[in-house]
Amino acid sequence: RDAAFAVGAPADEDPLARRREQAPPAPVATEYTRDDTAFLRRDTLAETLRLLRERPDAVVVAGSTDWGVEVNIRARRADCVVAVDRLPELRELRVEEDHIEIGAALTLTEIERRLDGTVPLLAELFPQFASRLIRNGATLGGNLGTGSPIGDSPPVLLALEASLLLADADGEREVPLAEYFTGYRQSVRRPGELIRAVRVPLPLSPxxxxxxxxxxxxxxxxxxxxxxxxxxxxxxxxxxxxxxxxxxxxxxxxxxxxxxxxxxxxxxxxxxxxxxxxxxxxxxxxxxxxxxxxxxxxxxxxxxxxxxxxxxxxxx
Known part of the structure; x- marks a missing residue:
């Protein structure tokens, strides 16, 4: 800490300091291939779902807080990685009369700030979910998609009687979270299907x-x-x-x-x-x-x- 303070503050004309004050660049479609592997990002949910129909073996990532550990610690690799973190259709949050719909690719930090205590049980979960750095990247879609029995969001969402909106190239279906998990890291999600959103019914239990x-x-x-x-x-x-x-x-x-x-x-x-x-x-x-x-x-x-x-x- 002392060493960091000793560095001092950047000058006003420092290009990195100026860059930090600007909005991040808009995401763009990406296709990076090397040897027989690929990293792919599409512009829309429809394009992504068509891609997943063609590549049902693809690893889907948003914040990559789970898959990133597998790559870094266990040296795992995928033939195809599809990024969904910037898809607009997965980044909506709507409060309706009878439910709240939370986009699967919104980060936990974004959900926390946008709900601002509207769902007290989620507000109690967020500070206990890993660290702020992880919450800046982690998503509900990722936490549920891995099917882990020790994820922190599933117990909360089960208590809230949440359901999942699952989308594929043929359409969308709603599945109660209580019926979603079928076994260890297994679920009813079909190949080529994505979690588009989490739906929490209203009113909430007090x-x-x-x-x-x-x-x-x-x-x-x-x-x-x-x-x-x-x-x-x-x-x-x-x-x-x-x-x-x-x-x-x-x-x-x-x-x-x-x-x-x-x-x-x-x-x-x-x-x-x-x-x-x-x-x-x-x-x-x-x-x-x-x-x-x-x-x-x-x-x-x-x-x-x-x-x-x-x-x-x-x-x-």
Whole structure:
């Protein structure tokens, strides 16, 4: 830090300093080939989808915060890489009367700034998702597209009852996120199909929380991630949605716990009873991040923590 300060500030006429004050150049269609490999960027979503129909083996990248690690650390290479990060059709954010639609190629930082707290559960997720540098490039489409069971956004989006708009050269379909994952890093997404947007229904549940359990508080991979969205009316849990990450081969909804909460008073006894159910959700395993017993314990503790955090605001 001292060395950086010792360098001093650039002169007013410094070309790099002047360049930083200008808008970035507009993205242009790109086709770079070397030997038998290619990096391709198209101008429109329709052109990209036609390309993916021709090259279903292509690796699709936006921020490349996941694939970039594979290239850098594991020396993986792809015959064809297709960039979608600047496609206008994937960079829209619209707030409608009954839903919010978030473009799959918007970075997490862009979503955070544009929503500005409109979705409190997402607002709670963002500061815990990796680092600011990663959030400047990472996208919801990428986090969901990899199908990782330890991604931080799937539990939150499951609790929000989000659905995905999947597009290919033949058209578009909407798939509930709860039906999207089919196995470890597997999904219903077909070859040549892209996640165009994430749709979050409105109105939102008023009682929400995101609990991320990791070895480091920030900038770490989750051992367990739990997202809650509850409707509590007149002291009774009318609706409960709970998304889990890190406790099964895919992100999952805690359906048994949701059933144990709904229709019961939001009380310490209900929280304790439901916490016992939550400890048995998923199929936690032992690995270098946490033991299965620890993961189960954290699941139950997360619900007790939620109750403790909300009892001052919600009648019991």
């Amino acid at each position: 009682v929400t929380a995101f609990h991320k359990i990791a070895k480091r508080r920030f900038d770490d991979i989750s051992s367990v991630a739990v997202a809650f969205a509850l409707d509590v009316e007149e002291g009774v849990v009318r609706k409960a949605r709970i998304g889990l990450g890190g406790v099964a081969a895919t992100p999952v909804r805690a359906l048994a716990t949701e059933a144990a909460l709904e229709g019961r008073p939001w009380s310490a006894q209900t929280a304790e009873d439901a916490a016992r159910v939550l400890r048995g959700e998923g199929t936690p395993m032992d690995d270098h991040r946490a033991s299965s017993l620890y993961r189960s314990a954290m699941l139950g503790q997360s619900l007790l923590k939620l109750y403790a955090q909300t009892t001052e605001a919600v009648p019991s």
